[in-house]
Amino acid sequence: MSNMQRMKSSKISCALAALLVSISLAACDGKSSPTKENYAKAVQTYFDGKDAVCMLAGAVPFDAAEHSSQALIAEPLVKTGLLTKEPTHVQDDGSAHMLLPGFHYALTDEGKKAYRRADPAKNSKICGGKAKLLAITYASSAENPHVGDRVNIKYEAKLVDRPRWDDEAVLRTLHPDLIETENDQYHSELYVELTNDGWVVNPSL
Structure with missing residues (x-):
């Protein structure tokens, strides 16, 4: 091999080496x-x-007895304009013939926009x-x-x-x-x- 050929081969080898290094660096710096x-x-x-921002809301609308845990959790949502409440009567869990004072809760227009329905409905959330x-x-x-x-x-x-x-x-x-x-x-x-x-x-x- 002549000196000219050796020089060309050396240049090609150097170019290939530089290309491989470049590809390697690009891979390291990639996504x-x-x-x-x-x-x-x-x-x-x-x-x-x-x-x-999300919080568990459960299935809405729903009825809840006055002073029940479900009503207690719903009250802050009423205060912030996400739920409405109307007086109603709720069946007593302990007696099929007894009705207790309670409230019917439903979504306001703002609540409907924020409500994220899930399956099962008890996992539904209010988000935004x-x-x-x-x-x-x-x-x-x-x-x-x-x-x-x-x-x-x-x-x-x-x-x-x-x-x-x-x-x-x-x-x-x-x-x-x-x-x-x-x-x-x-x-x-x-x-x-x-x-x-x-x-x-x-x-x-």
């Missing part, structure tokens, strides 16, 4: 890379597709609002991750569209499933999972 930036993108995408991720404060280690691997994420977020009815002073005592915020900010955690399309939130964990 599958275990970085806070990729986790943050997955979390915000998850936020954008769901309600930020949107959240914005402020920071990933913790991420468990994930070196050389593979599809299916999961990472525990802790984050700080902010309610950027708090529902008008979300009055924590009224609701949280009897509806602790609501997000507790300070200056509309809150802290929580979830899991992100690596898929063929990059990192996504796994809400089942």
Whole structure:
């Protein structure tokens, strides 16, 4: 092989090596890379597709005896304009022939917009609002991750569209499933999972 051929071969080898390095670096910096930036993108995408604030409402409409636990839980929803109540009589659980004073609860127009019907109906919720991720404060280690691997994420977020009815002073005592915020900010955690399309939130964990 002549010197000219050796030089051309050397240049080709160097070019191929540079190309392989470039491809390798691109793969490391891609959407599958275990970085806070990729986790943050997955979390915000998850936020954008769901309600930020939810509380268990059960099947609505319903009747409840006065002073019953069901009526007690419903009263904050009446105060915040999500339910209406009208006087009625409710059958006593202990006697098929006795009626007790109670109330009939139904959704207001605002309540209908916020009601998320579930199957079974007892799992239905009242939800609303949107959240914005402020920071990933913790991420468990994930070196050389593979599809299916999961990472525990802790984050700080902010309610950027708090529902008008979300009055924590009224609701949280009897509806602790609501997000507790300070200056509309809150802290929580979830899991992100690596898929063929990059990192996504796994809400089942």
